[in-house]
Amino acid sequence: MAEIIVVAGQRDGVLHPATLEAVSAAKTVKGEGDSLAAVIVSADPDSLAGSLSVEGVDEVITVTAGSNDFQPEVVEAVVIALAQARKPSLIATAHSVDAWSFAPSVAVTLGSGFASDVLALKSEGGDLIATRAGYAEKVLVDLEFPGRETTLVTIRTNVFEPAGGTSEPKMTTMDAPACETSLNHVGWKEPADAGGIDIPGSDFILSIGRGVNDESNVEQFLELADEMGATLGCSRPVADNGWLPKARQVGQSGQLAANCRLYIAMGISGSVQHQWGMKHIENIVAVNTDPEASIFSIARYGIVGDMFEIAEELENHF
Amino acid sequence: MKILVAVKQVSVLDDEFEMREDGRDVDEDFFEKDLNEFDHFAVEEALLIAEAAGDEAEVVIVTVGDEDADDALRTALAKGAERGIRVWDDSLVDADSIAIARVLAKVVERENPDMVFTGAQSVDFGHAATGMALAGLLGWPHAAVVSKLEFKPGNERATIHRELEGGLEEIMSVACPAVLSIQLGINQPRYASLRGIRQARQKPVDELDLSDLGLTAEAVKAASRVRRMYAPEKGQAEIIEGSVAEQAARLAEIVKELRGA
Numbered sequence: 333m334a335e336i337i338v339v340a341g342q343r344d345g346v347l348h349p350a351t352l353e354a355v356s357a358a359k360t361v362k363g364e365g366d367s368l369a370a371v372i373v374s375a376d377p378d379s380l381a382g383s384l385s386v387e388g389v390d391e392v393i394t395v396t397a398g399s400n401d402f403q404p405e406v407v408e409a410v411v412i413a414l415a416q417a418r419k420p421s422l423i424a425t426a427h428s429v430d431a432w433s434f435a436p437s438v439a440v441t442l443g444s445g446f447a448s449d450v451l452a453l454k455s456e457g458g459d460l461i462a463t464r465a466g467y468a469e470k471v472l473v474d475l476e477f478p479g480r481e482t483t484l485v486t487i488r489t490n491v492f493e494p495a496g497g498t499s500e501p502k503m504t505t506m507d508a509p510a511c512e513t514s515l516n517h518v519g520w521k522e523p524a525d526a527g528g529i530d531i532p533g534s535d536f537i538l539s540i541g542r543g544v545n546d547e548s549n550v551e552q553f554l555e556l557a558d559e560m561g562a563t564l565g566c567s568r569p570v571a572d573n574g575w576l577p578k579a580r581q582v583g584q585s586g587q588l589a590a591n592c593r594l595y596i597a598m599g600i601s602g603s604v605q606h607q608w609g610m611k612h613i614e615n616i617v618a619v620n621t622d623p624e625a626s627i628f629s630i631a632r633y634g635i636v637g638d639m640f641e642i643a644e645e646l647e648n649h650f
Numbered sequence: 651m652k653i654l655v656a657v658k659q660v661s662v663l664d665d666e667f668e669m670r671e672d673g674r675d676v677d678e679d680f681f682e683k684d685l686n687e688f689d690h691f692a693v694e695e696a697l698l699i700a701e702a703a704g705d706e707a708e709v710v711i712v713t714v715g716d717e718d719a720d721d722a723l724r725t726a727l728a729k730g731a732e733r734g735i736r737v738w739d740d741s742l743v744d745a746d747s748i749a750i751a752r753v754l755a756k757v758v759e760r761e762n763p764d765m766v767f768t769g770a771q772s773v774d775f776g777h778a779a780t781g782m783a784l785a786g787l788l789g790w791p792h793a794a795v796v797s798k799l800e801f802k803p804g805n806e807r808a809t810i811h812r813e814l815e816g817g818l819e820e821i822m823s824v825a826c827p828a829v830l831s832i833q834l835g836i837n838q839p840r841y842a843s844l845r846g847i848r849q850a851r852q853k854p855v856d857e858l859d860l861s862d863l864g865l866t867a868e869a870v871k872a873a874s875r876v877r878r879m880y881a882p883e884k885g886q887a888e889i890i891e892g893s894v895a896e897q898a899a900r901l902a903e904i905v906k907e908l909r910g911a
Contacts, residue, residue: 343814402820404792427778429814432770432794432831436779437786439748439873446748446873448777461877466775467663471676472882475874514791514825518809523817536909560905572835578817585833586817594908596901604776615908617901618887624665633904634887635897645898 333365335418339411339425340372340384345400347372347383350426350487352494357487358424359388359495361453361460369393369418370501373410373508375400387497393504401517404434409509411438420482422453422460427486439484445477448486464488469604469626490588490608526579531565531587536594539565539582539610543599543620543639547575553598556643559650562596565589567606582609589613598639602627651707651803653696654763655731656754656781657689659715659722660774667881674876685722688769690839692832693726695799696767697840701730703803708732712757714742714750720855728842728850735761739860741867748873751783756863758788763827764803770795770831778831785829793824797833801826 336358341348355370362368369391370384377394384392395410397403411434415423423438425431427449439446447462451472454461462475462485477483531537538557544550550570557564564580571581582589584605589595595610598619603626610616611630618631619639628634635642660683667680693711700707709731713719716738723734737753745753758766768781778794785792793810797819801808808826811819813833824830842850860866890900 408786429795429812432778433782433792433812436747436751436781436783437792439779440751440783440786444873446746446779446783448747448779456877462874464775465882466879467661467676468773470663470667470881471879473879474877476877477874480873514828515793516823518821518823521811521819521821523819536905561909568834581817584815585813588816594905596905615904616887617904619901628887628889629884631887633901634889635901636889637894637897641894642898642901645895646902649899649902 334363334421336362336366336368336422336424337411337414337418337420338368338370339407339423340370340380341426341428341430342372342374342380342400343402345374345376345379347380348426348428349494350428350489351384352386353489353492354424354426354487355386355388355495356492357450357453358422361422361455362388367391371395371410371414371506373397373407381503385499385501386495387499388495389499389501391502391504393506395506395508397508399517402430403513403515404437405511405513406508407434408438408441409511410506412441413509414506415442415444415482423482423484425486427488431486435484435486442482442484445480445483446485447475447483449488450485451488451491453485465604490612523578527577529563529577529579531563531580531582532590534563534589535591536562537565537582537589537592538562538596538598539567539600540570540598540639541567541600542569544570544575547573549640550575552643556647559647567600567603582606584608597627597631598643600627601625602630651700651703652710652761652763653700653707653765653767654710654712654758654761655689655692655696655726656766656768656784657693657711657713657722657726658686658769658772659683659713659719660686660772662774669879673878675879683718683721685725686769686772688771688773688832688834689726691834691836692767692769693729693731694837694839695832697730698837699801699803707803710735710761710763712737712754714738714745714753723855724850725842727853728846729840730846733853734855735858736855737858737863739867741860742870744872744875745870746872746874747777747779748783749870751780751787752870753860753863753865754780754784755787756865758784760863765801765827766790766829768829768831770833781829781831788829791825791828792830793822793828794831795833796830797836799830799836
């Protein structure tokens with residue numbers, strides 16, 4: 333009769349969509365007779381209780397906070413108080429930037445087991461096993477948590493399908509524990525005006541990476557993308573150097589190419605962060621001089637070669 | 651004024667590698683070691699603040715690692731940090747982020763810095779946990795994935811940008827001292843000069859073990875243990891061969907087929 337707690341996330345009163353992915357992950361190790369409670373901290377948590385009433389959720393715990401601002405100390409105090417009272421076997425939350433801030437701090441305070449960026453959960457002979465990647469995704473690691481009553485995991489986003497269906501969970505209200513807060517929300521800085529660039533909506537993206545080498549080389553790829561009818565995308569180093577606007581960046585700290593059906597990656601090695609935004613695309617073509625680049629392990633087609641030479645030849649076809 | 655920057659020597663795996671006999675890690679012959687990419691930005695941010703503050707400011711680099719990790723420490727010192735601390739103990743061989751945070755907490759108590767920076771994550775394992783776990787142990791204000799920082803020594807608060815999903819940034823004010831994990835792109839990390847590299851060899855590095863910090867092996871137990879490590883099943887792209895013209899022609903064909911043109 334183990335208990336599982338999923339810590340929901342919200343921004344500006346909107347449920348973080350990856351919360352429901354964390355519910356799905358938790359369900360993979362939820363045994364018969366186990367219960368799963370989702371806890372949400374916000375200014376108006378009742379308004380989010382409905383979105384959390386998905387299949388597999390037995391209880392929604394609402395905690396009313398003074399505002400919707402992310403306050404790591406408040407979330408930490410809530411999770412610590414719940415964990416100490418209920419002794420859950422598992423606490424799961426999405427591996428979001430907010431979780432990066434609060435989850436490790438909760439784990440050290442509880443003295444719990446801990447694993448972040450988890451790709452899969454399973455039980456082996458009654459032991460909880462969390463699988464994550466290592467050495468820049470070149471290996472997988474199965475972690476165990478010997479002697480830990482509670483284990484806290486953060487679940488990589490975009491891996492599990494969000495939990496769906498409906499349930500009629502028990503509704504519980506919890507008072508926000510008193511705690512000092514040391515961060516104040518000042519404002520938001522929206523990504524620079526996309527100027528009509530729509531990476532999430534585009535079905536065909538030509539993307540360039542570190543291999544483009546210099547700002548002066550970017551223009552020809554803008555032209556090529558235009559001729560081919562593709563949206564020009566890029567990986568992080570290109571945007572960080574200011575060679576292309578952030579709105580074109582595909583990856584974890586940029587955009588998810590949600591509707592893309594064809595993705596041509598030129599001079600992109602394929603870091604984990606970049607893959608996050610495009611790995612799911614059915615047709616990926618990789619052009620890279622390094623035959624060992626990890627992009628080739630997720631691409632459908634590969635060309636081992638120089639992106640400039642290929643680009644120049646491609647222009648003759650469009 | 652003192653800023654403590656915690657850095658990591660990361661392991662970069664060769665393309666071909668073999669597992670260790672116990673199946674819990676890669677055979678160490680297949681690694682190259684390097685200073686974590688994110689840490690270059692954390693070190694740079696500390697140096698920029700210290701340089702703007704003048705002579706009174708000190709940047710101290712700390713790492714938890716065996717003798718190999720000395721290179722990472724010297725790389726950071728070569729950029730201009732004043733001194734280093736390297737903590738190692740054989741009982742740390744299976745340490746995870748949580749165990750390392752417990753070690754760093756004792757170093758922070760000893761050094762009493764005004765700010766602590768780490769990289770937002772490491773490029774080898776990407777736990778993204780050490781800095782924020784450290785903050786939890788210290789009871790310090792903390793923020794992860796900081797992409798902009800305005801802080802002057804002596805200020806009671808710093809203004810930060812947290813880089814969130816999808817390129818959105820949250821501007822926040824944070825009480826100091828704080829632990830901040832620093833994101834790529836926050837600055838342009840400098841390269842060490844030849845003079846800096848020469849000087850780094852002479853800079854003081856305290857080598858400490860657990861007992862020097864009043865810790866025991868039991869006190870720095872990891873929050874996880876590797877049961878097994880293995881290579882994932884990898885897909886492999888269908889490689890388009892031929893001359894550049896042929897390769898480009900085939901690529902154009904693929905585009906036209908899929909685009910229904």
